[in-house]
Amino acid sequence: MKQLTKELEEARRQLEQSHREWMAALDAVDDPIFIHDGEFRVLRANRAYQQRAGIPFKQIIGRPYYEIFPITDGPLPGCRRAVEEKRDNEEDEALFDGRVYRSRAYPVYGEQGEFLFSVHSLEDVTERKHMEASLVAVNARLSEAQRLAQLGSWELDLIGNVLTWSDEIYRIFEIDPAQFGASYEAFLDAIHPEDRSFVNKAYTDSVRDRTIYDITHQLLMKDGRVKHVREVCKTFYDEDGKPVRSIGTVQDITERKQHELAVERANRALRTISAGNQTLIHADDETQLLREMCHAALDAGGYRMAWVGYAGDDGDKSIRPMAQAGFDEGYLESARITWADNERGRGPTGTAVRTGRTQVAQNILTDPHMAPWREAARERGYASNIALPLMDGERCFGVLAIYDSEADAFDADEVRLLEEMAGDLAFGILTLRIKAAHQEHEQRLQKNMLQTVEAIAKIVEMRDPYTSGHQARVAHLAREIAFRMGLPEEQAQAIHLAGLVHDLGKIRVPAEILSKPGSLDEIEYSLIKIHPQAGYDILKGVDFSWPIAQMVLQHHERMDGSGYPQGLKGDDILPGARILSVADVVEAMSSHRPYRVGRGIEAALEEIVHGRGTRFDPQAVDACLALFHEQHYSFG
Template sequence: MIESQLQAALRVSESRYRRLFETAQDGILLLNAETAQIEDVNPFLIELLGYSHAEFLGKKVWEIGAFKDTALNIDAFVELRSKRYIRYDDLPLETRNGRRISVEFVSNLYDCAGVNVIQCNIRDNTKRHLAEIALRATARALQMLSESNVALLRATSEPTLFAEYCRIAVETGFYRMAWIGFAEEGGQKLVRPVAYFGEEDGYLTLAGITWDDSASGSGPVGTALRTGLVQLVEDIAVAAGMAPWRSAALAHGYHSMIALPFRFADGTMACLSLYGATRDVWSAPEKKLLQEISADLAFGINALRTAIAKTHYQEGLRVSLEQTIQVIADTVEERDAYTAGHQRRVAQLSSRIAGELGLSTERIRGLHLAATIHDLGKIGIPAEILTKPRRLSAMEFGLMKEHPQIGYEILKNVDFPWPIARIIQQHHERIDGSGYPDGLAGDALLLESQILAVADVVEAMASHRPYRAALGLDAALKEVSVHRGITFDSAVVDACLRIFREQGFTIDA
């Protein structure tokens, strides 16, 4: 009787495991711990990678096409058998149909009824990975835009401006090569290089690029000039339009490119072309910023040619920087769903407090922009810490405390008309010196940073966080009241309390 019950319980347990195995929304591989051969694979992984169940069975992981040329080789298997655990946070794979994805790969070796078994859990984190790549690329593009704008304001001639744009693209944007070409009229419709920087080594001389309908005009540059549309090449090795130049491009270390056409006031066309050292996925924010750079170049050349007053152009640059800041903010929030909208709400509250304190419109404008990207430095914090569903350990919190300094380092060389980098750097400082990263106190703190500090705390406490539910507005206002004049500036706290309690201000959802 007891044996019969045990067998029934065992069958129920096996049935539950099989149901979990087959319905899991993560990929699962079961391996023989002695031979490394795959003994089972769940439906999710079959669907994700595009290989059949039969194609997995009996093979070693590194023999499956999707895992070839990755860290998962025989050395990793030996390490797993020794340590009984390996983990890769961003393992690049390629599905059967050629789609590139990024996965979190965790493998454990454990004993199951006296037999060693290896279980590999594979989670598709492609969306998060691409968001992180997009954020880094967007941050680089922001720096490029800032430096390019400075170059425009200092420019005295077209050749030096073209050369400076190409230099900035390579040295700040980390492209392998950049060049600018003019679309010449006439029978051959040649694209004449006027400037380049980086690893060119004769490539442009050999390329013979045109913008007509011939084979030499069918590439990204020629197409961009004919259509006026940006052309993207994510992988030069396979792009059909790069066939005439593929061998030379790959030999020069070019693996991706973007062609950005722009038009001068007289109707003539030119193209800024950037070549990447790796295969690339061009995000919408990065593409938008690069288009702004090429558009600014065209505007700058037209300004040089027509002697438009630089003061008018400076206002245009300011608007461009403000738009860029919003793109950065949107990209940051794509990476961390738990704080989606946090920066926007903090910016609204900061601006309202600043207005209550009587700050000028110009200072409020700068504070609003700084608050909109005050958590930019979280790009340097592992996503697992940002989204951890419980309180951080001391070590994890130590890493989190680095984000104001990281944000400052990203923005410190961007030429804003407001001290945005310093405001961001100081938003976790406190007037008694108990804050971070530098323990600044009193008059060493910008007023804008002190306003941002109060707004950040109020919004964070009133909203949901990964490790707790929202504490509510009353608790948030009580917190800043208790610390009024101790860690938070008294006037700032008083202004914050007035706008909520007397003026009916609410934090948007």
């Protein structure tokens, strides 16, 4: 009996020692831990729990934990499931004193499966929650920024061939994420069939050669639309030089491409008109005029074929070819085009003569009215066609027909400019026929050139509505300054033309920079500063009578060499450009901009007075001041 008592005492001592060690271990844990029974009453708790509860242990033991910490309306749902449904490792989140805790329940059962107690740990996850919320907000802002910039990001795991796209790329490609295979092959399948080989070669070459992958390619949408995107990526390699992943971006540049194409087409038409106007000025023979006008369409405009036909008053209502240039190969001889209301008269050419309105076949291969000529056109590479009536008042006496090698080649701006060219041609023909005065002829050409330049100028204003009218106001003021300085009318008109397009180069500046409602950073300002050179590049191929392109290039130069893009000084700057720089500063400072309110005309005039003789031409400054102070000039 004595021995048994001794053994029980030793067992009790060891049990107490184990209990102390166990509680010491629990107290060493920073997270609150407690043990409760089936009634959710606290049986044990570590020091971290007691500290969070803020009361002595004797006030904790035996009480339901949800009355102490964390305080809730009852047992946590996961805790209740652990007790009542024998669910293991249940988690809950509880809010206590402004902190978020993650509760985990670990129920313990007896040999017969009966519930004994449950161990709870409470982890403070407040900072983690804040970080997760911040990360969600950052990702949301990033996604919105990508949407606004139409710029998505991607990553390709080259080991597992797993491709990850941001939401914006799915929007750009117009693909449902659930339907996308998320592999390099699936990516290639989403590219325009014409560009797949090119894209694949460019990427694989960049991986092999360890160069930056930077290309532009097309996407073909399900409805037949074509998008243009720019892709840039960098590939990373392991220590053995094996490629492991590529990270890159995709930007939708369709709008930019469309603007570039619009400018290119308008510029093409402008070159054609300019060449045509030169032909009109020098022509003294109708046959020569028709032939050279057709050549102007090819040589200056780059079209595939052009011809002029006259409408006959015979019974067949035939259209007789008078001149042609380009790739014909017997097309006109076999075409047998009429302006009668029958199958061979319902194409663009016959309809233009019959109705007196411009007609366009944007796709010869699919236009039903082009059926009689479709095969012959396909063989000769004609994809689209425009027919421009030559009018004498209300009567159409002929037609100018132009063919291009690309479908959808004639947009609204180009059609409008070509209509002006056809109007010029018709006028030239009639002028030669009636031997009209040369002065009237020159005035008509000058008017058409002005209208053409104004049409091109509108392209910039369409992208930068905040400065709408700026070019026209600068042009008008510059012309008045030129008159005040005593320059000849012809030179003053040339300065006016240059003023109308002095900011044409802004077509190549991102629209979001032009309309940014705040100060520009260094990179953005450097992009703005390219516009004089960009405008010059667009206009330099046009044969103006005056150095319009050079004036556009130099309108931000300053007399002391502080301007751009060439840093010219003094007399190296054209007189017209010096006048434009004064007019540009006065109008810009006095007008409102997205990033500031207008400073008013007096502040603008003070600015040019301050720069007189240093940055600005003194004669131009004096003439401008006289206009406002003596002649009471104002912007209309």
